[in-house]
Amino acid sequence: MTNNLLIFVPQTLCTERSGYVLGKVIHDTCSGLKKFYIISLRKVGSVESTKSTLDIIGCHSNETEAVEEFLERKHANWVHIATKPSENGRNKEYHLLNIILNNKKIDLSAMRTMIILYNQQALLETELFESKTTSGDHFHELAKLIQSKKDELRIKSRFVHIWETLLTYHISFYLHLVLLLSKITDRLLPILKYSSLGLHVYHWLENVKWMLATVIRNRDFKLKTGNYALAIIIDIALGIFVLRLLRYYIEDQPSQLLLNNAEAIVESLKELINWLMGVPAGLKLNHVLNNTMGKFFLYHIQLWWTFLIFSKPLLDFAFEVLLLFGRLGITFQISIVADLLALVSFHTYCIYVYAARSVIHHRLFNIQLRGITALFRLFLGKKNNPLRERVDSCQYQTDQLFVGTLSFTILLFLMPTTWVYYTVFTLLRLASIAFGGFLTRLKFYLQVMPVYTFWRWLMRSYCTCSIVDIRLHPSCTKELTVLSMTMVVAPWRLTWKKCIPDTIICYPSIEWCTILNNVIWGYLLYPL
Structure with a gap:
C-alpha cells in the first residue's frame, strides 16, 4: 500500500512548453513510498520518433494546453503536472491534475504528496556528491540516474x-x-x-x-x-x-x-x-x-x-x-x-x-x-x-x-x-x-x-557541490507540499581531499x- 508520493521535478520545467515528461518510477516496498523521477520533457508530436531510454511517466501542461490528448494515453503509473503563474506573478504554482498508481486513479486527499523542485544542472555536474546512507537517499539516487543519462540530456x-x-x-x-x-x-x-x-x-x-x-x-x-x-x-x-x-x-x-x-x-x-x-x-x-x-x-x-x-x-x-x-x-x-x-x-x-x-x-x-x-x-x-x-x-x-x-x-x-x-x-x-x-x-x-580545484571552488562551480539544501517553496497548499532543492558547495577541506x-x-x-x-x-x- 502506497502511503507517500514523492515527485521530483526539474526547476526549469515551469519554463517549458506542454509535453510528455520522461523519467523513472521507483516503488520502495519497505517504506511504502512511490517516487516519480522526472528527468526531461518531450513535445507531443516528437515523442514517438525520439529515441530515449527513459520511460514516459506523465505529462506537463503549461496552464491549460492539450489536456485531453494527454489523458488518452494509458500507463500503469502516470502523473499530470500543471504550472501557472501565481497571483503576484513572481512565482509559478504547481498543481497535480491527475495521478495514476498501479492502474488506479488516486485521490490527493487520501495520501501525502510532495513535489521537490531540484536543480538538474547541479546534479548533472556535481562530482563530490556522495550518499551518507546505505539506502533511502533519494537525491543520490536521482543524481546517479541523471548522470547515467547525461548524453541524452546534453545537446x-x-x-x-x-x-x-x-x-x-x-x-x-x-x-x-x-x-x-x-x-x-x-x-x-x-x-x-x-x-x-x-x-x-x-x-x-x-x-x-x-x-x-x-x-x-x-x-x-x-x-x-x-x-x-x-x-x-x-x-x-x-x-x-x-x-x-x-x-x-x-x-x-x-x-x-x-x-x-x-x-x-x-x-x-x-x-x-x-x-x-x-x-x-x-x-x-x-x-x-x-x-x-x-x-x-x-x-x-x-x-x-x-x-x-x-x-x-x-x-x-x-x-x-x-x-x-x-x-x-x-x-x-x-x-x-x-x-x-x-x-x-x-x-x-x-x-x-x-x-x-x-x-x-x-x-x-x-x-x-x-x-x-x-x-x-x-x-x-x-x-x-x-x-x-x-x-x-x-x-x-x-x-x-x-x-x-x-x-x-x-x-x-x-x-x-x-x-x-x-x-x-x-x-x-x-x-x-x-x-x-x-x-x-x-x-x-x-x-x-x-590550484585548479581552488579556482573551481572559489567560482562556486556545480562540480564542487556536495550538500543538499531543501527549503519550502512559496506555492505550497494544504493538499500539496512543494519543496525547493539547491546544491551547496562543499567545504574546502573536503573538496581538496576528494x-x-x-x-x-x-x-x-x-x-x-x-x-x-x-x-x-x-x-x-x-x-x-
Whole structure:
C-alpha cells in the first residue's frame, strides 16, 4: 500500500512548453513510498520518433494546453503536472491534475504528496556528491540516474563533438607512450625501489596513466584529472625555474660541490667523535669501550670518505643523468635531493645502526637496557614469563644472585658510554629522517597542488557541490507540499581531499608515540 508520493521535478520545467515528461518510477516496498523521477520533457508530436531510454511517466501542461490528448494515453503509473503563474506573478504554482498508481486513479486527499523542485544542472555536474546512507537517499539516487543519462540530456554542438574526438585521439597517443614506459619501469622495479628517484618515476608514470585513461573514458577533464594536469604543468614550470636558478648561482661541478660539503661533514663528525672519546661534558666514560667504539666509527667514516673520492667520476655521470630527470619537474628534483641526502648521510646511518646494534646484530643499547631491567627483577624475586606474557615470582639461589648482581653491575657501569654514542647519533638520525619526511610531504603536496580545484571552488562551480539544501517553496497548499532543492558547495577541506588522484596514496600520519618508544628502547628509526 502506497502511503507517500514523492515527485521530483526539474526547476526549469515551469519554463517549458506542454509535453510528455520522461523519467523513472521507483516503488520502495519497505517504506511504502512511490517516487516519480522526472528527468526531461518531450513535445507531443516528437515523442514517438525520439529515441530515449527513459520511460514516459506523465505529462506537463503549461496552464491549460492539450489536456485531453494527454489523458488518452494509458500507463500503469502516470502523473499530470500543471504550472501557472501565481497571483503576484513572481512565482509559478504547481498543481497535480491527475495521478495514476498501479492502474488506479488516486485521490490527493487520501495520501501525502510532495513535489521537490531540484536543480538538474547541479546534479548533472556535481562530482563530490556522495550518499551518507546505505539506502533511502533519494537525491543520490536521482543524481546517479541523471548522470547515467547525461548524453541524452546534453545537446552537444558540432564543435563539441570535434573537440572530444581530437582530445580522445590526442590523449590516446600519449597513453600508448606512457604504457610502453610503464612496462619498462615494471620490469626495473626491483632495482628502482632502492632509489627515491626511481620510485618517483614509477609512480609518476602510474599517475599519468590513470589521468590519461580517465580523460579518455570521460571525454573531458573532470575535477580530479584537471587538477592533476595543472599540477603537472606547474611542477614542470617550477622545475625549469629552479634548474636555471641553480645554474646561474652555482659555478662548480655538482659532484665537486657535493664532495666539498661531504668533506665538511666528515671533519665535523671526526671532531665530534674525538670529543666523545675524551671527557664529553665532564662525563667519565669507560676508557676501553669508549676508545674501541670511537676508533671503529672513525675508521668507518674514513672508509666512506675514500669511497666518495674514488666514485667521483661516477658522480659526474650520475649528475648528468639526474639533470635530465630534473627537467621533468620540481618533484623529480626533490627525489634527487632525497637520494643525495641518503648518500651523504649513509655513514651517519651506519654509525647509528652500530650504536643501536652490535656487530652480531643484537641491539647493543637495547640489550643493555633490557638486561638491566631483567636483572633488576632479580633483586625483587621476580622473573619474566614469556609463555604467559607476565612477571611471576621466583626463588633464586645464592650463585644465581651473585652472577646476576655481577652482570647488573657490569651493564650498569658500561651503560653511560653506550648511551652517549647512542644519544648523539640518534639525534643525527632523527634530523636526517625529519628532513627526509619533509621532502616526502613536500613532494606529495606538489603532486596534488589544488590550484585548479581552488579556482573551481572559489567560482562556486556545480562540480564542487556536495550538500543538499531543501527549503519550502512559496506555492505550497494544504493538499500539496512543494519543496525547493539547491546544491551547496562543499567545504574546502573536503573538496581538496576528494580531488587527490586515485593512484596517489596519502602519506601516513606521524606516530609520535612509536618514535618515542623506539628511541627509548633502542629500536631502529625508519624513514617517516
